[in-house]
Amino acid sequence: xxxxxxxQTALDNQLKQLDQDIIWSQNQKTRLHSQxxxxxxxxxxxxxxxxxLKFTSSxxxxxxxxxxxxxxxxxxxxxxxxGGTTGNNAEEEPALSGSEAVDAETSKETIQAVIEKEFSxxxxxxxxxxxxxxxxxxxxxxxxxxxxxxxxxxxxxxxxYMTETYASYFTENGFDKFLxxxxxxxxxxxxxxxxxxxxxxxxxxxxxxxxxxxxxxQVDYKNANGEVQPYSFxxxxxxxxxxxxxxxxxxxxxxxxxxxNEDIY
Numbered sequence: 001x002x003x004x005x006x007x008q009t010a011l012d013n014q015l016k017q018l019d020q021d022i023i024w025s026q027n028q029k030t031r032l033h034s035q036x037x038x039x040x041x042x043x044x045x046x047x048x049x050x051x052x053l054k055f056t057s058s059x060x061x062x063x064x065x066x067x068x069x070x071x072x073x074x075x076x077x078x079x080x081x082x083g084g085t086t087g088n089n090a091e092e093e094p095a096l097s098g099s100e101a102v103d104a105e106t107s108k109e110t111i112q113a114v115i116e117k118e119f120s121x122x123x124x125x126x127x128x129x130x131x132x133x134x135x136x137x138x139x140x141x142x143x144x145x146x147x148x149x150x151x152x153x154x155x156x157x158x159x160x161y162m163t164e165t166y167a168s169y170f171t172e173n174g175f176d177k178f179l180x181x182x183x184x185x186x187x188x189x190x191x192x193x194x195x196x197x198x199x200x201x202x203x204x205x206x207x208x209x210x211x212x213x214x215x216x217x218q219v220d221y222k223n224a225n226g227e228v229q230p231y232s233f234x235x236x237x238x239x240x241x242x243x244x245x246x247x248x249x250x251x252x253x254x255x256x257x258x259x260x261n262e263d264i265y
Contacts, residue, residue: 103239106243107243110245111213111245113169114245117165117188118185118187119187119196120197121188122188125161126185126188126189130185137149137155170245170246170248174245194221195221197219201217202215211238213238215236218230218231219233221260232253234253235249
């Protein structure tokens with residue numbers, strides 16, 4: 001408040017000082033706001049600069065990797081071309097050592113022996129033993145009775161005959177597969193008036209897998225009327241390094257098994 005005589009009171013001085021303080025604080029806020037905005041702009045600039053650097057670095061790294069890949073592929077192609085044109089251009093056959101060559105011949109002899117046994121028939125001994133074993137098995141109605149059957153002479157003679165006929169040509173696992181999957185005696189085990197003879201057996205070793213053999217052969221089938229008909233077969237086998245058969249399968253191209261069934265039954 002002011003006095004009427006023009007002098008100022010203490011209260012007037014305080015009010016004046018307060019007005020000045022308020023005005024100063026507003027200016028200070030304005031400067032502070034400007035400074036904050038300036039700092040934010042600087043921070044955004046830094047972020048944009050950093051992101052730009054990351055993007056540029058990524059492009060540079062990709063370019064380096066691309067160039068390195070092209071150089072690597074070019075070198076590989078040149079080496080392959082160099083290797084392919086060195087010496088003769090003809091493709092080289094896989095080399096066989098002495099032991100591998102002997103094993104190949106042993107494997108072929110083994111495969112041929114099995115073909116001749118399986119497609120020469122009928123096998124009268126197998127038929128008799130099989131019929132006796134199957135009759136005994138039909139009387140075994142429980143697992144205990146079947147287990148006991150396997151200890152009897154009739155069953156042992158049946159199993160021993162199959163083992164003596166084929167086991168020496170196979171690995172242990174290969175023999176099990178041949179008995180159960182091929183199966184053995186499929187063509188020579190019919191009880192009937194017929195005759196089988198295997199001929200024209202041709203066996204070749206696979207050039208890419210030396211353990212694999214492909215083969216073809218013919219089976220002459222004579223029925224009960226004396227009529228002879230040739231049937232074509234093909235197949236493949238896997239053999240171990242010792243010449244033992246690991247796997248053997250036949251393909252009956254002309255349906256010999258069907259013909260035997262129709263003639264006998």
